[in-house]
Amino acid sequence: MLEQLEGSQAVAKAVALCRPEVISAYPISPQTHIVEGLSDLVRTGELEPCEYLMVESEFAAMSACIGASAAGARTYTATASQGLLYMAEALFNASGLGLPIVMTLANRAIGAPINIWNDHSDSMSQRDSGWIQLYAESNQEAVDLHVQAFRLAEELSLPVMVCMDGFILTHAHEEVDLPTQEQVDAFLPAFVPRQVLDPAEPVTIGAMVGPEAFTEVKYLMHAKQVLALDSIPEIGADFSRAFGRDSGGLVRTYRAEDAETIVVALGSVLGTIEDVVDELREQGVKIGVVAIKCFRPYPLDDVREALRDAQRIVVIEKAFAVGAGGIVGQNIRLALSGLESRVHDVVAGLGGRPITKRSLHALLADALADRLEPGRLHFLDLKRDVVERELERLRDGRRPGPHAESILRDQGIVAARSH
């Protein structure tokens, strides 16, 4: 039924429809509304049987998920930002053990400087943790991806992270078509664990593995992730048939058929980019969009196929590798090796800075006129004067002090605030 809902509430309801048996979580903004919603559904008995564990930290949250999943329970958690980092060690355990845990990540920046707003630093920091990473463009897709994620996780016995932009999606009220319980039950069969801790039939999960077999276990992890490149489109197609709308998949193209210039991005910024692309198309510019829906496993062949005919590719990403450059950009270049196309890396939306149509128009005008220096990392809406002043201070003073506080003082801001 079509409802006007907050993103977090929609996700909480969608997760409940998937009948998780154990939810273990620690609240952190901007994810909190999701687990609050779920704990309410458990308390009122609307979601049962389900055990909701309020633990003392994110490390404990993921650890409890590992135990519950190994015992054969459908298991869910949610986190963001520093919370994800705090569970980093357990993330690798969950994926190394091949446990089909589903987690929502409400994308948020990583400190320092402390910042609670949206970007993709958190998920990108754990891109090689062995979790599948799916990125939602809208709250409808966030709902749909959770339903698909449980099936994907359990089919392959792998953990899946559904990434949705914190605040921009989690706190937005928009229309969402929530599936019925019958629809979800028909799409998502009961969980049959591939491995289970059972006192009646005792086994060990998580044994020490030495040099004689560690490589082979890791190879199998990789092979299983690569299998997901087949499963994700299959499950997406099944989903379309069952629910009558497209969601998920590996890569989605928009007006890209004859495009000379293609913008690549992940997550909720794609909608704003598509509006801008429509406006440029009206002016006769041959421009399109490629949305990366699944970043891990990396759909290299699909990316190459989607981008192979473009001359100019502008990657807009909400995170970067300090001292190295764009993260998505590097992956795009890898997919295009041997081709002539130029790839521009643009970092945008860091720490919640709005990505506006006006700025995107200016950026793409520069790109179309070949005014973007190739091979350089670009920062959308970078306040150059602020950076220059700080560099100046650095040159002059023996003890220039912390950048963040100096810049805030220059701008007359006592406490950080949003736009």
Added chain:
Amino acid sequence: MHSHSPTGYGVGEEANVFQVRIHGRGGQGVVTAAELLSVAAFVEGSHAQAFPTFGSERTGAPVVSFCRIDDRPIRNREPIAEPDALIIQDPTLLHQVDVFAGLDQDGYILINSARGFDQLGLGEFATGFREQRLLTVPATEIAREHLGRPLPNAVLLGGFAGLSGLVTIESVARAIRERFPGKLGDGNVAAAEAAFEYVRRETGSVAHA
């Protein structure tokens, strides 16, 4: 869109989207107001998107929320820099925050105040705007009367329905009741209806400046 087709927004891409920005202070229900407006538009069959400025808001701090309403699905997620309408829940913000940023002279302004634009020191500013699109409503007083609490958000939505015709008062009432069942909802609906009637009376007469 339906009956509401405010004129003067150009043609083409942006012609159908209507953008509302709500200013208030933490604790005044600024975020809830945008949410309720989006629900009211949704029940009328429009596409709507409501979102807050994102931050660690605290009681009394300036807060902004946004609502977009369109007859097509909404993809754009940038904050609203050029609103078609402003709802200002706290008049003390007028000289603290640039609440009018990005509003052109075809825009709607609804301010919570028992005083008029002239008395608020906005007489000169209002010159050039369409008079019938600017109004103050004593929302705090109306809220006190019907709710016993000075919560202006739902009240102003009733007033906004009257001023703009963007949504009906019935849809506003339905959105309020869905969000706040029982006595709280009844009180807010009564207050919103009172504000709607107030606006209808004021805009029916000439002297509301």
